[in-house]
Amino acid sequence: MLQPAQSAAGSLVVEGTRIDMIECGAGRPLLFLHAENGIEPAAAAIEELAKAAHVFAPTHPGFGRSELPAGMRSVDDLSYFYLDLLDQLDLRDITVVGVSLGAWIAAEIAVKSTARMARLVMANAVGIKVGDRESRDIADIFALTDQEYLELTYCDPSVGQRDYKALPDAEVLAAARAREATARFAWNPYFHDPRLKSRLHRIRIPTLFLWGSHDRMLSEAYGRAYCAIVPGARFEVIDRAGHFPHQEQPKVFAERVLAFAGNK
Amino acid sequence: MRVYQFTEQAYFPTWNDHSGSLRVILPNRKCDPHVAADLFHRYYDEYQLCDEIGLDIMLNEHHQTATCMSSTVVVGLAVLARATKKARLLVLGYPIGHRPDPLRVAEELSTIDVISRGRLDMGFIKGIPYEIPASNRNPTELMDRFWEAHDFIIKAMTTHDGTFNWEGEFFHYRQVNVWPRVWQEPHPPIWSTTGSSSQARVLGERGYVMATLGTGFGTRKLYDAYRKGYVAKFGHAPGADRFAYLGLVAVAHDKEEARKRGDLIAGYLRTSAIVHVPFRNPPGYVSPEDNARMLRGETPPRGFTKDGRAINIHATSVDDLIDAGVLFCGTPDEVYQQIIAFCDHCGGMGNLLMMGQAGFLTHEQTVDNLTLFSREVLPRLKAYQQPDAEAAAKAVAA
Numbered sequence: 001m002l003q004p005a006q007s008a009a010g011s012l013v014v015e016g017t018r019i020d021m022i023e024c025g026a027g028r029p030l031l032f033l034h035a036e037n038g039i040e041p042a043a044a045a046i047e048e049l050a051k052a053a054h055v056f057a058p059t060h061p062g063f064g065r066s067e068l069p070a071g072m073r074s075v076d077d078l079s080y081f082y083l084d085l086l087d088q089l090d091l092r093d094i095t096v097v098g099v100s101l102g103a104w105i106a107a108e109i110a111v112k113s114t115a116r117m118a119r120l121v122m123a124n125a126v127g128i129k130v131g132d133r134e135s136r137d138i139a140d141i142f143a144l145t146d147q148e149y150l151e152l153t154y155c156d157p158s159v160g161q162r163d164y165k166a167l168p169d170a171e172v173l174a175a176a177r178a179r180e181a182t183a184r185f186a187w188n189p190y191f192h193d194p195r196l197k198s199r200l201h202r203i204r205i206p207t208l209f210l211w212g213s214h215d216r217m218l219s220e221a222y223g224r225a226y227c228a229i230v231p232g233a234r235f236e237v238i239d240r241a242g243h244f245p246h247q248e249q250p251k252v253f254a255e256r257v258l259a260f261a262g263n264k
Numbered sequence: 265m266r267v268y269q270f271t272e273q274a275y276f277p278t279w280n281d282h283s284g285s286l287r288v289i290l291p292n293r294k295c296d297p298h299v300a301a302d303l304f305h306r307y308y309d310e311y312q313l314c315d316e317i318g319l320d321i322m323l324n325e326h327h328q329t330a331t332c333m334s335s336t337v338v339v340g341l342a343v344l345a346r347a348t349k350k351a352r353l354l355v356l357g358y359p360i361g362h363r364p365d366p367l368r369v370a371e372e373l374s375t376i377d378v379i380s381r382g383r384l385d386m387g388f389i390k391g392i393p394y395e396i397p398a399s400n401r402n403p404t405e406l407m408d409r410f411w412e413a414h415d416f417i418i419k420a421m422t423t424h425d426g427t428f429n430w431e432g433e434f435f436h437y438r439q440v441n442v443w444p445r446v447w448q449e450p451h452p453p454i455w456s457t458t459g460s461s462s463q464a465r466v467l468g469e470r471g472y473v474m475a476t477l478g479t480g481f482g483t484r485k486l487y488d489a490y491r492k493g494y495v496a497k498f499g500h501a502p503g504a505d506r507f508a509y510l511g512l513v514a515v516a517h518d519k520e521e522a523r524k525r526g527d528l529i530a531g532y533l534r535t536s537a538i539v540h541v542p543f544r545n546p547p548g549y550v551s552p553e554d555n556a557r558m559l560r561g562e563t564p565p566r567g568f569t570k571d572g573r574a575i576n577i578h579a580t581s582v583d584d585l586i587d588a589g590v591l592f593c594g595t596p597d598e599v600y601q602q603i604i605a606f607c608d609h610c611g612g613m614g615n616l617l618m619m620g621q622a623g624f625l626t627h628e629q630t631v632d633n634l635t636l637f638s639r640e641v642l643p644r645l646k647a648y649q650q651p652d653a654e655a656a657a658k659a660v661a662a
Contacts, residue, residue, distance in 0.1 A: 071433075073402075073405065142542060142546065142547065143397070143540075143542050143543070144542055145541055145542055164559040164560050164561075165560055165561060169556070172556045172559050172560060173552055173553065173556045175556070175559060176552040176553075176555035176556040176559060177552045179547045179555070180404055180547045180548045180552055180555070182547065183402065183403060183404050183546070183547035183548050184402065184404040184405070184548065187400075187402040187403070187404070188400050188401075188402055
């Protein structure tokens, strides 16, 4: 089994598309779907999760070094990609954990099939439209300055700050690819699929919504409205965290996930 | 050489009254429709003057901006198709990757071609980054949409024997049959713009007229990339008529007056980049590799003087702009010499897109600028012998 530090180069091919995937830890299986800011900011959370779970953490197509198959342009496409991945690895009774964009992907997987899933964790999830047509549920991150973005998405904006002059080339390129891939999948309709809301009733496995208390890109009211549509879903707040609670509070995030998944 | 007069039809009264962005988010409350009407009529009058004095006409469109009131270029084309008699009408351009409905584009442009009795030049463009918020088109697939729209429009303009079917990646139609049929056969000439060598080569392979905007003495390498593509496809060198260049033009008998006009017209360059930062580089507009370089703060300069000095064309002096081949400015003799020196640098350039009006240049100054150019520079440019095209192409191959 690969350790996180060594497994950065780990990759697999799913239906002809090569993606990076970290595989680490031991225990019940857990699929971690990263947020729009990529896999690197999730490193600490993955390490914490791996203390009590067998973690599979792929880099989404179009992000990092993962290939983007021709014609893939929606979260719906991504969800079928991951259904193929689950089949290929023959994973069963898996806990699927997604943050933001990753949670949207997780929801799109779950409404199609939960046959291989035991539990679902949705952290600061996007993916549905809650307010009326003139209300912006989700801040327009592409209309924000870098500083405004950090202030809306982090409890402590310095956590999100990256010094691109000092980072390795591969990580700078990954940041550029993450921005482009996010736009590819979430530009229009903006960070949601208008049809998803009416399909959420199909998620009939235990579901936990985790919510960073200081997310100003998405409101807690949005998260609670989302949670209310998924049958039986629970809602928990993570303090001193913004839109990326796995990044700002990796230990607390992992503890909540592992407790819910029954790994501890 | 052909010379097309161009103005962005700016709403300049608010140029000094904005909060850091003249585009996208500047509230339209700052636009007085009565003032806008007067400006539109004035700009159309100036275009009609061009028709009378032997200049061709170029129009464009931008959105949500005080730098350019022409937000729907087909309206200006329609007015001028009827109000002019001789001038060619170049749209440069029509941002077809943004349009929801390319059938509508084919219908609009065919109609303009017919009303103008075959005077339309059809420039299809990607559009600058700031156009994305207005169309909300996904910037990561803009060029894929562009090329499908392009293919569809050409097919729609060249199909004359009944309907055809189109079920593409982006556009779906089942009974396409455009009326009226285009005047120019097989379709109006196609133009495009680019600042990238790879796209220049693609345009060369297609043989379209390629325009570059304000690229000064960085133009030659783009033209050479075009030449490579053109020669590979057609087996001979592209003529100067395949190349166009947008330059600012200020001419007067008095050198000081010419400088004054040049400075006012340069207001276009000084205002065009005043845009709220997040709208300057939408995701996917340039490659991840280029974006990675930008994240590192490595942004190469785009403007160069003839002797290779880097300048920022958005904030520099009239002298630097002249040295950079961005502004042609001076007496008629000087302007003629500057333009042909630029043509020599390019290895041939057959279409000057002349920004002879911008910003605070008044109607009277504009009329004088255009008239003097037409009388004393244009005839000499018409007679000018372009550099040998085959020699230019051979130099690239060598």
